[in-house]
Amino acid sequence: xxxxxxxxxxxxxxxxxxxxxxxxxxxxxxxxxxxxxxxxxxxxxxxxxxxxxxxxxxxxxxxxxxxxxxxxxxxxxxxxxxxxxxxxxxxxxxxxxxxxxxxxxxxxxxxxxxxxxxxxxxxxxxxxxxxxxxxxxxxxxxxxxxxxxxxxxxxxxxxxxxxxxxxxxxxxxxxxxxxxxxxxxxxxxxxxxxxxxxxxxxxxxxxxxxxxxxxxxxxxxxxxxxxxxxxxxxxxxxxxxxxxxxxxxxxxxxxxxxxxxxxxxxxxxxxxxxxxxxxxxxxxxxxxxxxxxxxxxxxxxxxxxxxxxxxxxxxxxxxxxxxxxxxxxxxxxxxxxxxxxxxxxxxxxxxxxxxxxxxxxxxxxxxxxxxxxxxxxxxxxxxxxxxxxxxxxxxxxxxxxxxxxxxxxxxxxxxxxxxxxxxxxxxxxxxxx
Amino acid sequence: xxxxxxxxxxxxxxxxxxxxxxxxxxxxxxxxxxxxxxxxxxxxxxxxxxxxxxxxxxxxxxxxxxxxxxxxxxxxxxxxxxxxxxxxxxxxxxxxxxxxxxxxxxxxxxxxxxxxxxxxxxxxxxxxxxxxxxxxxxxxxxxxxxxxxxxxxx
Numbered sequence: 001x002x003x004x005x006x007x008x009x010x011x012x013x014x015x016x017x018x019x020x021x022x023x024x025x026x027x028x029x030x031x032x033x034x035x036x037x038x039x040x041x042x043x044x045x046x047x048x049x050x051x052x053x054x055x056x057x058x059x060x061x062x063x064x065x066x067x068x069x070x071x072x073x074x075x076x077x078x079x080x081x082x083x084x085x086x087x088x089x090x091x092x093x094x095x096x097x098x099x100x101x102x103x104x105x106x107x108x109x110x111x112x113x114x115x116x117x118x119x120x121x122x123x124x125x126x127x128x129x130x131x132x133x134x135x136x137x138x139x140x141x142x143x144x145x146x147x148x149x150x151x152x153x154x155x156x157x158x159x160x161x162x163x164x165x166x167x168x169x170x171x172x173x174x175x176x177x178x179x180x181x182x183x184x185x186x187x188x189x190x191x192x193x194x195x196x197x198x199x200x201x202x203x204x205x206x207x208x209x210x211x212x213x214x215x216x217x218x219x220x221x222x223x224x225x226x227x228x229x230x231x232x233x234x235x236x237x238x239x240x241x242x243x244x245x246x247x248x249x250x251x252x253x254x255x256x257x258x259x260x261x262x263x264x265x266x267x268x269x270x271x272x273x274x275x276x277x278x279x280x281x282x283x284x285x286x287x288x289x290x291x292x293x294x295x296x297x298x299x300x301x302x303x304x305x306x307x308x309x310x311x312x313x314x315x316x317x318x319x320x321x322x323x324x325x326x327x328x329x330x331x332x333x334x335x336x337x338x339x340x341x342x343x344x345x346x347x348x349x350x351x352x353x354x355x356x357x358x359x360x361x362x363x364x365x366x367x368x369x370x371x372x373x374x375x376x377x378x379x380x381x382x383x384x385x386x387x388x389x390x391x392x393x394x395x396x397x398x399x400x401x402x403x404x405x406x407x408x409x410x411x412x413x414x415x416x417x418x419x420x421x422x423x424x425x426x427x428x429x430x431x432x433x
Numbered sequence: 434x435x436x437x438x439x440x441x442x443x444x445x446x447x448x449x450x451x452x453x454x455x456x457x458x459x460x461x462x463x464x465x466x467x468x469x470x471x472x473x474x475x476x477x478x479x480x481x482x483x484x485x486x487x488x489x490x491x492x493x494x495x496x497x498x499x500x501x502x503x504x505x506x507x508x509x510x511x512x513x514x515x516x517x518x519x520x521x522x523x524x525x526x527x528x529x530x531x532x533x534x535x536x537x538x539x540x541x542x543x544x545x546x547x548x549x550x551x552x553x554x555x556x557x558x559x560x561x562x563x564x565x566x567x568x569x570x571x572x573x574x575x576x577x578x579x580x581x582x583x584x585x586x587x
Contacts, residue, residue, distance in 0.1 A: 005547070012551045016558060017575050024563025024571065026555065049572050076459040225569030 004062075004086065010054045017051065034238040043206060047215035047235065053205075059089050060201035066093045067196040070106070071186050094119075096189045096204060102182035104141030109150055114141055114184075115172055123172070124165030130156030141184075145173060212236065214302030217309070221321040222368055224361070227329040234328065235302055239266045257339050269335055270328050271298050278347045283327060283354065286375045289320075301328065322368035326361065330354055434463050437489050441470070444485060450478050464533065474506065474513035479520045499523050505530050507539065 018037050019028035042048030066089065069078050099107045099114040110131055113119040121128045128136070135153045144150035150173070156162065190200040214235045221228065233239050242264035246254040256264040258275045270276055271294055284292055292308040305324055312320050334350060337343050345353065358373040441461045444450050451473040453460060462469040472478050490496045502523035506514055518525060529538030529546045536546040557578050563571055 006542070008544075009547045009551060013554050016551070016555050020558040020563060021568065021571050021575055024566070025560045049576070051572075051576055076457070076462070079458060225573065226567045229567070229569035229572065 005054065005058055007055070013054060034233060035236055039236075042209070043203065044219035045211060045216045046206060046209055047212035047232075049232070052202075056205045057202055059086075059092065059205070060198050062086075062089050063093050063096075063201045064196060064198055066090070067097075067186070067188070070097075071196075092201075092204070096201070098187045098189065100185040100187055101141065101176070101178065102184045103180050104145060104178045104184060107141050107184045107186075108137065109139045109141045109144035110136040110153075112141070115176070120169060124169050126159070126161040127154065127165035127169060130154050130158070130162050142178060145176065145178065148173070212302075213300070214305055217302075217306060217321060218325075221325055222318065222366055223322050223325040223329075224364070224366070227325050230329055230332060231325050234266055234270065237266055239332070241266050241269060243268075257335050267298070267300050270301050270331055271304060273331075275334075275347060275350075276331050279327065279331065279350055279354070282347070282351055283323070283372070287323075287371060316371070319368045319371045322361075322366060323372050326357060326369055326372070327354060330357060434468075436493065437461070437468070437485075438463065440485050440489060441482075444481065449481055451475065467533070469532075474509045474517055476516050476520075479516065483520060503530065 014037060015028075016026070018033060018040075019025055021040070022028050022032045022034065038053075039047070040049050041051045041053040044050045068075055072078065094111065094113075097113065098117045099112050101107065101114050104114070107114050110120050110128060113122070115123065131153045132155055139150065139153060144153075150169075151166075154162075154166070187194040188196045188200070190204045191197055212235055218228065218231050218235060221231070223231070230239075242251065242254040242257065244265075245251050254263045256262055256268060256273055258269065259273045261274070262268050262272065265272075271280070277294055280294055284290060289312065291311055294304060298304050301324075309317060309320065330350065330353065334345060337345070355373060358369040361369045362373055438461055441450075445452075445460060450460070453471055453473065457471065460471045470482065472482050486497045499521060500523050502521055503526040504517055504521050504523060505526050505528055506517065507528070509517065514525075528540070529536050529542060531537065536542055536550070538546065558574070562574075566574065
């Protein structure tokens with residue numbers, strides 16, 4: 001917030017936001033929160049949900065005032081004494097601007113970065129400390145260079161280091177010539193057009209932080225919200241699998257609910273388990289992406305995901321990403337079905353289910369998984385006419401496409417009777433034509 | 434509204450209004466549907482301002498509803514406040530007050546002043562709503578509205 005919101009107010013608001021997200025009530029205990037709040041508040045590319053960190057966003061908004069104060073004199077408050085907005089804001093602002101030197105009238109000699117993106121403060125820190133703090137803030141470059149007035153500003157003790165710095169600055173100031181008539185230009189470091197934007201200032205606070213693997217890909221993937229949220233939890237390894245429950249002393253046995261062979265971590269469940277491998281293999285085979293098949297030494301879904309992406313032509317990347325989320329989601333659902341409802345689906349049924357789900361997604365306008373849906377149906381029907389319809393719908397307008405997918409859905413109900421199915425398809429193709 | 438602006442400016446230029454602090458450039462602020470005027474609290478200035486507002490009302494038809502005006506004293510003594518109340522009988526609203534939905538004060542804001550903001554946040558996330566939403570849906574709601582309230586203050 002623009003006004004300096006006190007930490008307790010930020011804390012109160014965060015408490016509300018946190019409780020609403022994880023539990024949907026007014027208050028929440030730690031156990032309900034699957035991820036620490038500061039991590040949730042990071043931008044999506046770094047593995048957060050992209051909530052605003054109010055403290056940092058306040059800093060960014062207040063930086064805008066400092067920027068306008070330096071660049072736009074016509075503002076009514078530009079002459080008012082500077083409260084500065086706090087040390088963090090000042091320091092961050094100083095670090096993010098540099099000066100394109102013109103006549104030197106509006107840039108400050110001691111503090112601004114006017115020597116090829118560097119300031120006297122960086123180049124000669126000892127000399128800088130020997131100058132009075134008031135002079136540091138007010139001396140402009142034009143004043144300082146005129147008759148070398150900056151030399152008179154030095155008031156502290158002349159130690160060896162100060163004299164060395166002095167010589168350095170003396171040499172530098174010989175090379176500088178001011179361009180009279182051209183005003184100084186303030187350059188902002190974090191945008192391409194070098195003008196200030198609050199968004200870039202906010203993002204600058206996250207520079208240098210490590211992103212978690214896969215977060216960037218996930219943030220660009222198109223999939224229904226709940227599936228993406230699940231994908232996000234997977235990347236953070238926060239799903240309540242048996243292994244995690246055992247670690248928290250909630251149960252003693254942690255063998256996998258799908259294969260009963262290994263410890264059930266989320267990585268094992270999605271890419272290590274025999275059932276998961278079977279599903280992945282079948283789906284990838286159908287799409288003619290055999291080269292991506294899961295190796296035996298996979299430690300995490302994100303690793304495989306990002307390495308497999310490199311083998312895929314660019315045009316198919318989007319559909320591959322959505323497909324990964326879709327299949328992970330269905331595997332997780334199947335696991336939960338077995339654990340909670342005691343219902344089991346075979347791998348064949350699962351594959352059909354994946355295709356149905358893909359069709360549903362396409363109808364919900366996630367057209368990225370279209371390829372998956374089509375591949376499945378063209379295989380099952382083994383009937384040329386359907387392949388024909390498929391190719392028609394690939395090039396046809398979106399209306400026809402929807403129609404065809406709806407038709408697929410109706411096919412689903414009579415899938416068992418393959419003969420009548422064939423007839424049905426043929427007749428449908430005729431009407432289509 | 435530009436007319437009012439230039440009228441006040443002209444009065445300022447002719448020296449009819451006592452000057453404010455030298456660092457304050459403008460004495461009138463127009464933002465959205467709000468007008469803020471900075472006036473020295475002596476009788477002559479206040480009368481003149483009232484006159485200007487009346488002339489403006491007669492010309493443009495934009496009558497000033499004195500009862501809806503808020504007056505906030507900055508460094509006024511008791512005598513000035515009495516004159517102020519007499520001439521502008523609207524709501525007397527000392528700092529901290531609210532401008533554009535954000536608490537505004539010349540001192541540090543107290544807990545009581547910020548509390549409405551926090552209440553506003555909790556109003557937007559009733560627990561019945563959360564029952565109808567998945568976690569992903571709640572995340573979107575939090576992102577779109579809850580974060581926007583404290584930033585824009587509305």
